[in-house]
Amino acid sequence: AAKVAHGAGTWEFTPVAPNTDDQVIVPEGFKANVVIAWGDPVVKDAPTFDVNNQTPGAAEKQFGYNADYVGVLPHPDKEDRALLVTNHEYTDEPLMFPTGAYDDITIKQVAMASHGMSVVEIKRGRTLGSWKRVKPRDTTLNRRIHTGTKFELDGPAAGHDRLKTKADSTGTVVYGTLNNCAGGLTPWGTVLSGEENFNQYFDTSAPLDTRYLDSYKRYGITGTGTRGWKDVASRFDLAREPHEPFRFGWIVEIDPYDPRSTPRKHTMLGRFKHEGANCTLADNGQVVVYMGDDERGDYIYKFVSAGTFDASGTEQARQKNLELLTAGTLFVGKFTGDGAGDGVHDGSGAWIPLTSDTTSYVEGMSVADVLIDTRLAADKVGPTRMDRPEDVEVNPVNGKVYAALTNNSDRGRKWPADEANPVTSSLVRSEPGGPLVAATGNRNGYVLEISPTGGDHLAETFSWDLMLVCGDPADPVTYFAGYPKQLVSPISCPDNLAFDAVGNLWISTDGAVLGSHDGLFRVPVEGPNRGKVQQFLTVPVGAETCGPFITEDQNSVFIAPQHPGETDDATFEAPSSTWPHTDSFPRPGVVVVYKKK
Numbered sequence: 001a002a003k004v005a006h007g008a009g010t011w012e013f014t015p016v017a018p019n020t021d022d023q024v025i026v027p028e029g030f031k032a033n034v035v036i037a038w039g040d041p042v043v044k045d046a047p048t049f050d051v052n053n054q055t056p057g058a059a060e061k062q063f064g065y066n067a068d069y070v071g072v073l074p075h076p077d078k079e080d081r082a083l084l085v086t087n088h089e090y091t092d093e094p095l096m097f098p099t100g101a102y103d104d105i106t107i108k109q110v111a112m113a114s115h116g117m118s119v120v121e122i123k124r125g126r127t128l129g130s131w132k133r134v135k136p137r138d139t140t141l142n143r144r145i146h147t148g149t150k151f152e153l154d155g156p157a158a159g160h161d162r163l164k165t166k167a168d169s170t171g172t173v174v175y176g177t178l179n180n181c182a183g184g185l186t187p188w189g190t191v192l193s194g195e196e197n198f199n200q201y202f203d204t205s206a207p208l209d210t211r212y213l214d215s216y217k218r219y220g221i222t223g224t225g226t227r228g229w230k231d232v233a234s235r236f237d238l239a240r241e242p243h244e245p246f247r248f249g250w251i252v253e254i255d256p257y258d259p260r261s262t263p264r265k266h267t268m269l270g271r272f273k274h275e276g277a278n279c280t281l282a283d284n285g286q287v288v289v290y291m292g293d294d295e296r297g298d299y300i301y302k303f304v305s306a307g308t309f310d311a312s313g314t315e316q317a318r319q320k321n322l323e324l325l326t327a328g329t330l331f332v333g334k335f336t337g338d339g340a341g342d343g344v345h346d347g348s349g350a351w352i353p354l355t356s357d358t359t360s361y362v363e364g365m366s367v368a369d370v371l372i373d374t375r376l377a378a379d380k381v382g383p384t385r386m387d388r389p390e391d392v393e394v395n396p397v398n399g400k401v402y403a404a405l406t407n408n409s410d411r412g413r414k415w416p417a418d419e420a421n422p423v424t425s426s427l428v429r430s431e432p433g434g435p436l437v438a439a440t441g442n443r444n445g446y447v448l449e450i451s452p453t454g455g456d457h458l459a460e461t462f463s464w465d466l467m468l469v470c471g472d473p474a475d476p477v478t479y480f481a482g483y484p485k486q487l488v489s490p491i492s493c494p495d496n497l498a499f500d501a502v503g504n505l506w507i508s509t510d511g512a513v514l515g516s517h518d519g520l521f522r523v524p525v526e527g528p529n530r531g532k533v534q535q536f537l538t539v540p541v542g543a544e545t546c547g548p549f550i551t552e553d554q555n556s557v558f559i560a561p562q563h564p565g566e567t568d569d570a571t572f573e574a575p576s577s578t579w580p581h582t583d584s585f586p587r588p589g590v591v592v593v594y595k596k597k
């Protein structure tokens, strides 16, 4: 891969300046095109999107709302085509429905149907690096996964009593996947996606089931979920179905090459507010998956498979590979500092085992207990409370692991600082060129670099350093791996990560507090330019930058501007963004960026 001498890793560009335009702003010489947006048809008989005539049946066939993860996989037999796989994390009802045009029940049903995932066949455009979607009637691979799609729970906790409901006495069948955030590709050609803030879908007017109070509390299941879905599906009512929340919060795996396959939820990878999951292979073929739990003060996890990847490419091998995430060992990360005397935030660390598929290492908890209440299990073994672990991903060129720690306004108050989480006061600004003002906690985030001992992802120890302490370079706490600060772009709130073939890290941001819109940045991690953060694009008003994904040929950078127009008090009639400017309201979607001819 390091031999690729062209494309994203070597693109020269003038960094995009901080701005608040309602556009995807790319550097001079590049172009950004919308590939697909909310409401566009995905499956064959999808009706044309009509914002005034939305139905749940139509939404289940159209591109859903708020894509976060973006993956592009090779087409099974056509060179000029590919499969775009995205998820649909959540909905922004005030921006989706004209005021008064729909009753409350329809709004909830359409919102529910707009969650899930999409598989969309795309084809190359005329300019190298450009892509457009294929019409649904010209493909047999498109698929829309929604809240009515059947998933199978697998792994050691599948079938446990706590995963059984009135509708599913087996504890193995769940309908839908919710709040899917980041994700990753597997070496066997499937997609992993993390169920993140699933707690918000469950509520009740009755008291909570007293058997599960500790668990509910640790996962933010308070009985006052904000979506009100219990009005349209009784399984979201905690009084009627106290176990349904245990069936969400997993890593799901979908096979985009088989539209009829049953997607899975892997209990072996633990249950928490999964940001995403990224795989690498150890030298012996064991699969190692890195994962973040995106909550203030939560943890970074690692899974090591029991079995090994079969690269022979046969159908039998593929079937075997599809079982790799059902057995192995789940670990949680502890980060110890070596002291501030050396002037850098760094130290050593250990992966603490929580459970294998057969043996629990946490006192008083069974294997299933550890997997269903992973947060409670981890709390008992002393891992490090991090500042919202987002994407955790292995750099395919240098083999190190990079984790985005997006922010934590409570650091220094609820949680004391440590060497891996050192910032307790930050400088922020509210508009480009405005003054920097002090704010409590860690507001701008970090990029953490983990070096497995001996370069071996099976090793249970590692060294680590904060490669980036994000913020405005004028903020004295910031650190850009020692690169001259006057030469970098300000960066705030790293979220999703990707790598190009040269090994540069690409960082998308969510919730930046430096007066500019969120964006996408490129930064080398090796050589004389290590730490040279350059802004590659910015996203529209109110949006975060999701994706990113760089195609294997290095000619295309995909992003998903998520939740354009999500600002205080914005409504359908008075939106703060109308991106992508095809309508009078915003339509979140997927964008491809490429070099102009």
Ligand code: FEO
Residues within 6 Å of the ligand: 068, 089, 181, 182, 196, 275, 294, 390, 495
């Ligand atoms: Fe959905 Fe952690 O971002």
Ligand code: CA
Residues within 6 Å of the ligand: 337, 338, 339, 340, 341, 342, 343, 344, 345, 346, 347, 419
């Ligand atoms: Ca140190």
Ligand code: CA
Residues within 6 Å of the ligand: 068, 181, 182, 275, 390, 391, 495, 496
């Ligand atoms: Ca994310």
Ligand code: CA
Residues within 6 Å of the ligand: 495, 510, 544
């Ligand atoms: Ca995010």
